[in-house]
Amino acid sequence: MSYILKGETGDWEVVIGLEVHAQVISKAKLFSGASADFGAGPNEHVSFIDAGMPGMLPVINERCVEQAVRTGLGLKAQINKRSVFARKNYFYADLPQGYQISQYDQPIVGEGTLVLDLADGSTRAIGIERLHLEQDAGKSIHDMHGTKSFIDLNRAGVALMEIVSKPDLRSPEEVGAYLKKMRSILRYLGTCDGNMEEGSMRCDANVSVRPVGATELRTRCEIKNVNSVRFVMQAVEYEARRHVDVYESGGKIDQETRLYDSNKGETRTMRSKEMAHDYRYFPDPDLQPLEFDDAFVESIRKTLPELPDDKKARFISAYGLSAYDADVLVSERENGEFFEVVAKGRDAKQAANWVNTNLFAVLNKKGLSIAESPVSAANLGRLLDLIADNTISGRQAKELFEAMVETGKDADVLVSELGLKQMTDTSAIEAAVDQVLAANTEKVEQFRAGKEQVLGWFVGQVMKATQGKANPATCSDLLRKKLAS
Amino acid sequence: MSLDKATVRRIATLARIEVPDADLGTVAEQLSGIMGWIEQLKEVNTDNVAPMSGGTDLKLPWRKDEVTDGDKVDQVLANAPDGHDGFFTVPKVVE
Numbered sequence: 001m002s003y004i005l006k007g008e009t010g011d012w013e014v015v016i017g018l019e020v021h022a023q024v025i026s027k028a029k030l031f032s033g034a035s036a037d038f039g040a041g042p043n044e045h046v047s048f049i050d051a052g053m054p055g056m057l058p059v060i061n062e063r064c065v066e067q068a069v070r071t072g073l074g075l076k077a078q079i080n081k082r083s084v085f086a087r088k089n090y091f092y093a094d095l096p097q098g099y100q101i102s103q104y105d106q107p108i109v110g111e112g113t114l115v116l117d118l119a120d121g122s123t124r125a126i127g128i129e130r131l132h133l134e135q136d137a138g139k140s141i142h143d144m145h146g147t148k149s150f151i152d153l154n155r156a157g158v159a160l161m162e163i164v165s166k167p168d169l170r171s172p173e174e175v176g177a178y179l180k181k182m183r184s185i186l187r188y189l190g191t192c193d194g195n196m197e198e199g200s201m202r203c204d205a206n207v208s209v210r211p212v213g214a215t216e217l218r219t220r221c222e223i224k225n226v227n228s229v230r231f232v233m234q235a236v237e238y239e240a241r242r243h244v245d246v247y248e249s250g251g252k253i254d255q256e257t258r259l260y261d262s263n264k265g266e267t268r269t270m271r272s273k274e275m276a277h278d279y280r281y282f283p284d285p286d287l288q289p290l291e292f293d294d295a296f297v298e299s300i301r302k303t304l305p306e307l308p309d310d311k312k313a314r315f316i317s318a319y320g321l322s323a324y325d326a327d328v329l330v331s332e333r334e335n336g337e338f339f340e341v342v343a344k345g346r347d348a349k350q351a352a353n354w355v356n357t358n359l360f361a362v363l364n365k366k367g368l369s370i371a372e373s374p375v376s377a378a379n380l381g382r383l384l385d386l387i388a389d390n391t392i393s394g395r396q397a398k399e400l401f402e403a404m405v406e407t408g409k410d411a412d413v414l415v416s417e418l419g420l421k422q423m424t425d426t427s428a429i430e431a432a433v434d435q436v437l438a439a440n441t442e443k444v445e446q447f448r449a450g451k452e453q454v455l456g457w458f459v460g461q462v463m464k465a466t467q468g469k470a471n472p473a474t475c476s477d478l479l480r481k482k483l484a485s
Numbered sequence: 486m487s488l489d490k491a492t493v494r495r496i497a498t499l500a501r502i503e504v505p506d507a508d509l510g511t512v513a514e515q516l517s518g519i520m521g522w523i524e525q526l527k528e529v530n531t532d533n534v535a536p537m538s539g540g541t542d543l544k545l546p547w548r549k550d551e552v553t554d555g556d557k558v559d560q561v562l563a564n565a566p567d568g569h570d571g572f573f574t575v576p577k578v579v580e
Contacts, residue, residue, distance in 0.1 A: 026550050033553030042571035046561050047554035063550030084538070091501055093575040141572070142579050149579070150572035153561075278499055288545035289538050 003171030004212060007244045011212040014240040015220075016175055016205055017129075017167035018232075020182055021160050022192035023136065023200040024067045030135055030159035031058030031101065038198070042152040050157040052096030057286055064159040065290065067191040068108050068133050069300050071161055074189045074307055075128050077112025079297050083132075085287040089280045093151055094138035102162075104281045107132035108290060114165070114185070115309050116177040121323040126178060127166035136160045161192070167206065167217065172233040179203060179229045180331070184308050188333050196228050203232050208253070209243040218243075219253045223267055226260045235260035239267050311336055319348035328356050334370045341377035346384050354380060358398075362405050374408045375401070382411040393471055396420045421469065426478070432465045433458075433478045447483050455479060487517045 005012040029036050032049040049056040072079050086104035109131035116124045138156035140149045163182065169175055183194035183201060194201045208220040223239060226232045238260075243253055258267040306314070308330045315326040315336070329339045329352060343351035359380065363373060383400060386392045392400060392415065403414045415421060436458060437444055447454040455476065462475045488496075490509040493516060497504040504512055562568040 028548075028550050028552050028554075033548065033551065034555035035552045041558070043558045043561050043573070044571070045555045046558070048561070049554075051561050059546055059548045061550050062547040065547070089499075091499075093573075093578055140578065142577065144572075145569070145574070145577075147577050148567075148569075148574040149577050150569065150574055152572055278495075280499070283538060285539065288543055290545055 003173065005209065005240060005244050007248050009211075009248055012209045012240075012244045012247075013170060013212050014236070014243075015167050015208050015210060015217060016169035016236055017220075018165045018169065018175065018178060019204040019206070020163045020165075020179070021136075021202040021204075022071075022163060022182075022186055022194070024064050024133075024159035024161055025191055025193060026061060026063045026067065026159060028061055028063075029157040030061055030064050030133065032157055034157065036158045038154075038200075040154055042150075043154065045154040046156070050096075050153055052098065058101060058284075060287070060290065061159065064133060065108070065292070066300055067159070068131060068161055069292075069297060070189050070304070071163070071186065071191045072109030072112065072131055073297070073301055073304055074185050074191075075109070075112035075114060075131070075163075077128055077131065078110030080106065080108055080110055081292055081294070081297070082106070083108040083290045085133075085284045085290065086281045087284050088134075092137070093149060094140045094153070094156065096138070096153065096156065100135050100137065101284055101287070102134035102281075103132035106289075114178065114181055116174055116181060117312070117323075117327045118177055119173065124174070126168045126174075129164040129166050131161055131163045134160050134162055167208075167220075172237045175205065175236050176229050176233045179232060181308070184331050188305055188307055199227065202227065205232055205236055205239075207236055207239040207243070209240050209247070219255050221253065221255065221267075222257045223260050224257055224270060226262075231260060231262050234262070234265060235267055238265060242267065305333070315339075319343060319352070321349065321352050325349075325352045325356055328360070332370065338370050338373070338377045342381045342384065344381070346381060346388070350384060350387075351381075354384065354401075358401055374406075375404045379404060379411050386411060386415065390471055391415065392420050393468070395468065419469075426474065429462070429466065429470045429474055430478055432462050432470065433475065433482060436461045436465060437479075437482060444483065455483075458483075488513045488520065 003014065005014065024030070024036075026036050028034065029045075029047075029050065032047040034047040034050055035045045037045065047056075049058055069079055083103055084106040085101050087099040088102045088104070089099040091098060107130045111130070112128035114126050114128055116126055118124065136155050136158040138151055138153035140151055142149050144150045165178065169178060179196075183196075186192040186194045186201070192201060196202070202225050204225065205223045206220045207223065208218045210216065210218050221239060221243075223232075223235045226235050239258070246253055257270045259270045260267050311330045312323075312326045315321045315329060316323065321329070328335070330336050335355070339352060339355050342355060359370075359373065359375065362375075363370060366374075368374075380401075383397060383404070386400070387394065387397050400411060400414055400418070400420055403409070403418060404411060407414065409417075440458075440461070443454050443457065447458075458479050459472055459475045462479070463470055463472065490513055493504065493509050493513045496516075497512075558571050562571070562573065565573050567574045
């Protein structure tokens with residue numbers, strides 16, 4: 001199902017590589033002891049190192065190193081036991097050092113893989129080029145004063161992982177799937193909270209197009225800092241179309257940085273060419289190479305959780321779930337844990353169905369996370385038990401579930417409160433059946449004359465007579481028996 | 486290696502140093518002289534020698550992930566010429 005752009009001169013394909021900037025979860029910053037927490041007053045989480053004061057020396061935070069290695073292992077990537085920090089020089093108000101400490105030709109993590117789960121149930125492996133550690137910049141605020149920009153350095157120096165994909169992505173859909181999967185993996189690992197709206201995960205997209213069948217890469221444009229998965233997808237779609245239009249009208253694409261304007265749905269040039277950056281990378285003389293041994297890597301590997309791909313494979317093989325159901329359940333670690341409590345010792349497909357359909361519909365409607373679910377996993381499991389032992393019918397189960405959502409009470413309590421118990425006393429149902437048959441001799445004749453569908457009508461009547469408490473299957477059996485005699 | 490005026494102008498821009506056009510020739514000559522000294526290092530054979538990261542055997546020290554610094558807005562802003570409400574300020578920069 002390839003994504004092709006139709007043009008006047010032929011078909012084009014789009015080539016996309018993504019750079020994800022993921023804020024590392026740690027207490028302190030990458031090279032200073034100031035807090036990495038979000039939300040303090042201006043410049044409260046700033047040390048002299050973060051403020052770029054002369055004579056201050058950076059000292060690396062071990063937790064940030066562990067988190068980078070952990071993420072690398074989660075991406076099945078090469079871990080480099082020796083890496084080098086370099087200075088990336090540029091001049092901007094929220095970068096007080098005048099350079100960002102980053103990694104250049106010797107990053108901490110090398111090539112890895114991320115598997116996309118696509119909407120049609122298929123998967124595709126995308127190459128990871130590298131992951132490196134670097135400092136985040138501060139924040140410029142432009143709307144507090146007529147002629148001045150205000151600078152808050154709380155974010156300056158917080159650790160970022162820049163994760164670069166190979167140019168393997170071929171459609172906006174794959175871009176969306178990549179970002180969702182990346183977020184899912186980072187959250188499972190606990191290395192980044194993955195919140196794009198709050199900026200703890202940011203994305204730049206490198207986009208180019210080429211005629212279908214061509215193998216060379218054409219000039220790419222980089223679209224910076226788009227703050228939601230949907231907007232990245234839209235930006236890529238727009239940018240690819242723009243390239244095709246430029247080429248087909250005989251123009252050429254300049255390599256440049258562009259911004260996505262989500263209001264207008266278009267990208268535009270961000271920096272003029274004469275300002276083109278020349279970062280003059282060189283190894284940071286304040287920092288020796290970052291080195292660790294195999295034991296360090298192995299100690300981190302031992303603490304890795306079961307990751308989404310493995311969990312998905314297990315859900316499919318152990319529980320017999322469809323790829324789609326498994327994808328939904330493993331996208332967040334908490335969803336999978338909830339499901340497994342519900343499914344334990346029960347019909348797993350039915351459990352997946354209740355969690356994915358009924359429960360998620362309610363949570364989405366109420367804007368709640370699964371941790372805030374009004375129905376606990378144990379309680380939803382109880383509901384399934386009540387269906388399984390014929391205490392309640394499928395229809396009653398829906399009614400019970402709604403009551404559980406509204407009241408948060410236990411399934412068993414609500415069954416007796418609402419009088420939902422299904423009639424198991426066959427003689428009571430039989431009495432109702434006799435009554436219905438006696439009152440509708442005409443219909444009985446119709447059935448005996450071969451009009452099978454009348455049976456459904458009879459079941460409905462018996463259900464009505466028993467206030468919905470009779471088991472429909474039992475009703476149907478009894479009716480058939482009586483009508484046949 | 487000899488630097489021309491255009492290159493010197495570019496380096497000056499990147500370094501945020503103002504060099505009047507009249508001085509570009511002199512600066513180019515001086516910088517080219519420095520480059521000449523550095524070029525002498527190329528005479529040393531460094532085949533099969535890994536690049537050094539410094540002149541010592543020091544290992545990179547690591548710190549624990551603990552908050553030990555910050556909460557000193559007044560000191561951080563002490564030298565700022567135009568602080569406002571805990572912020573640094575600069576002439577408006579909007580892309």
